[in-house]
Amino acid sequence: MEKRKQLIKLVVSVLIIAAAALLLAGFFGGDLMYHLKNRDRIGPLTREDIAYLDVAAPNPTGSDGTANAADWAQTYPEIVATMGIVKDRNAYILDYLEQDPYLVNLYEGFGFAKEYGSARGHEYTLKDVANTARPHPTANCLTCKTPNFTKLVNDQGVGVYTMDFNEVLAKMEENVSCYNCHGNEAGSKGKLVVTHSYVTKALGENAAAIDPATLSCGQCHIEYYFTPEDKETMMPYSTVEAMTPEAILEYYDTMVLPDGTVGYADWVQPSTGTRLLKAQHPETETFLLGKHAGILNCADCHMPLEMSEDGTVYHSHELQSPLENETLLSTCAACHDEPDMTAFVRRIQERVTARETEVGNNLSALKDKLTEAVAENRLSEEKLNEIRKLHREAQWFFDFCYVENAEGAHNSDLAMRCLDTAQAKIDEALAALLSGAGVAAQ
Numbered sequence: 001m002e003k004r005k006q007l008i009k010l011v012v013s014v015l016i017i018a019a020a021a022l023l024l025a026g027f028f029g030g031d032l033m034y035h036l037k038n039r040d041r042i043g044p045l046t047r048e049d050i051a052y053l054d055v056a057a058p059n060p061t062g063s064d065g066t067a068n069a070a071d072w073a074q075t076y077p078e079i080v081a082t083m084g085i086v087k088d089r090n091a092y093i094l095d096y097l098e099q100d101p102y103l104v105n106l107y108e109g110f111g112f113a114k115e116y117g118s119a120r121g122h123e124y125t126l127k128d129v130a131n132t133a134r135p136h137p138t139a140n141c142l143t144c145k146t147p148n149f150t151k152l153v154n155d156q157g158v159g160v161y162t163m164d165f166n167e168v169l170a171k172m173e174e175n176v177s178c179y180n181c182h183g184n185e186a187g188s189k190g191k192l193v194v195t196h197s198y199v200t201k202a203l204g205e206n207a208a209a210i211d212p213a214t215l216s217c218g219q220c221h222i223e224y225y226f227t228p229e230d231k232e233t234m235m236p237y238s239t240v241e242a243m244t245p246e247a248i249l250e251y252y253d254t255m256v257l258p259d260g261t262v263g264y265a266d267w268v269q270p271s272t273g274t275r276l277l278k279a280q281h282p283e284t285e286t287f288l289l290g291k292h293a294g295i296l297n298c299a300d301c302h303m304p305l306e307m308s309e310d311g312t313v314y315h316s317h318e319l320q321s322p323l324e325n326e327t328l329l330s331t332c333a334a335c336h337d338e339p340d341m342t343a344f345v346r347r348i349q350e351r352v353t354a355r356e357t358e359v360g361n362n363l364s365a366l367k368d369k370l371t372e373a374v375a376e377n378r379l380s381e382e383k384l385n386e387i388r389k390l391h392r393e394a395q396w397f398f399d400f401c402y403v404e405n406a407e408g409a410h411n412s413d414l415a416m417r418c419l420d421t422a423q424a425k426i427d428e429a430l431a432a433l434l435s436g437a438g439v440a441a442q
């Protein structure tokens with residue numbers, strides 16, 4: 001009897017210790033374990049199949065000291081070759097203004113009303129920035145286009161952002177390339193290095209919370225603004241938690257400008273007088289707030305692992321849609337039980353896009369009514385400003401969804417939340433326009 005009791009005691013203790021160990025592991029390493037476990041079993045090849053090289057950097061031949069793609073061609077022929085590939089899908093520009101004509105009205109008074117085409121592959125960055133009809137008075141537009149600009153900022157400081165665009169453009173040698181994501185350290189087992197200084201400035205130590213293969217893309221595929229003081233490229237947050245459209249709006253709303261006034265605006269719209277914001281391409285924010293954050297990184301879905309004829313396993317550096325690549329598509333099945341992954345994604349995108357068109361047109365109609373009210377001078381300035389504030393907010397939420405390039409695939413909940421918020425603000429503004437209809441101008 002005594003023996004049985006002792007045995008039970010022993011079993012219970014062992015169980016308690018095991019449970020505590022599991023809890024601790026869950027506490028300290030749970031996320032990581034889940035992360036690795038899932039990442040390792042996605043797709044036919046894994047990162048463990050890569051024979052990472054630890055080799056000295058080549059003598060950089062970029063005239064600014066950057067090791068360029070040609071410099072790495074001997075060491076990493078597959079990576080250099082894939083980086084240069086651009087398939088049809090990423091070679092054309094879709095004219096958004098033609099596809100969604102209401103945009104011309106929404107962006108009135110700003111460069112995007114003149115030209116707004118879809119993004120395309122990394123091989124076109126310099127060509128596209130040089131040819132855009134949007135005005136670019138200063139060199140800061142080159143921030144996300146070429147490693148040579150990144151290096152220039154790192155060498156000479158933020159004064160570079162206000163240099164003459166064409167003068168700086170003439171010195172640029174490569175489209176997005178090795179230095180942007182690896183510095184000159186690609187030889188150190190493909191180490192990823194944050195070279196864009198504003199990322200470090202904005203996030204500081206909080207950057208460590210982001211997977212390097214996501215942060216790497218998050219140097220450019222993000223929402224940003226140009227600081228009013230010196231036109232430096234900057235991100236409007238310092239933590240992952242503050243990457244929501246709500247928190248970013250607050251950041252802009254409460255920013256103290258050099259003249260002492262409060263509230264950042266990208267432009268003041270001529271017809272409505274609204275101080276508007278232009279969202280950029282918040283892929284990283286949208287992804288980090290979504291369901292794959294913490295279990296996958298950008299490379300998992302956009303850079304397939306491939307094997308060359310001699311057996312070298314590497315990440316393809318042709319950044320592509322997972323729906324256009326069989327290897328990437330096959331990795332989805334590790335977690336998704338969908339017979340047709342492409343159709344699954346397209347259904348989400350169609351739902352988001354349809355709502356986008358609806359809200360976009362409603363926003364355009366609101367803008368017309370506000371323009372009318374301003375022109376007729378029939379509302380008090382106070383009332384107008386109340387409506388302008390709603391207009392600014394509605395457009396911000398709409399834009400945050402519209403300009404994100406995955407059209408809902410990265411995070412459909414966030415996309416729908418943005419559009420619903422925009423619609424609610426539009427309704428509120430319209431009601432205010434009506435209720436204020438009788439108020440005489442002061």
Ligand code: HEC
Pocket residue numbers: 089090118119120121122124125126128129143144145146176180181213216217218219220221298299302319320321405
């Ligand atoms: C140095 C800045 C920079 C970095 C870093 C960067 N991108 Fe890009 N990316 C761009 C720019 C700019 C474009 C648009 C180019 C154009 O339209 O001319 C683009 C376009 C793309 C496109 C094509 C978009 C389309 O609609 O066809 C994909 C896909 C893409 N990037 C994925 C990634 C991924 C994944 C990463 C990280 C591994 C990454 N990018 C890192 C700047 C960058």
Ligand code: HEC
Pocket residue numbers: 214217218221283284285287288292296297298299300301302320321322323324345405406409410
């Ligand atoms: C779970 C997989 C997954 C992850 C992780 C992921 N994406 Fe995507 N991404 C997609 C899908 C699906 C699309 C829609 C592709 C399409 O419409 O053909 C997409 C579209 C894009 C596009 C538009 C390009 C195009 O060809 O349509 C860009 C740019 C992009 N992603 C960048 C990123 C960045 C940057 C990250 C990391 C912050 C990231 N993605 C993480 C699945 C993913």
Ligand code: HEC
Pocket residue numbers: 047050052068069072076079080083176177178179180181182186187189190191192212213216217297299313314315316317
């Ligand atoms: C837009 C960002 C970006 C650019 C540009 C880029 N890389 Fe990478 N590179 C990555 C990412 C992301 C990974 C994958 C890291 C991971 O998740 O394992 C990677 C991985 C690697 C690796 C490790 C081996 C492998 O295949 O995973 C090497 C080596 C490498 N890159 C070399 C280069 C070279 C050389 C260039 C220029 C020709 C280059 N990279 C350009 C982002 C980039």
Ligand code: HEC
Pocket residue numbers: 038039042290291292295296301322328329331332333334335336341344345348408409410411412413
């Ligand atoms: C490591 C596991 C894992 C892998 C691999 C994975 N996903 Fe997912 N995915 C998830 C989880 C978990 C969810 C959330 C499911 C839910 O909430 O019902 C999700 C949701 C989604 C959604 C809906 C997102 C939204 O916000 O509506 C899309 C689209 C998606 N995945 C596409 C892909 C594609 C495309 C691939 C392959 C390129 C892929 N996923 C690979 C785990 C994964």
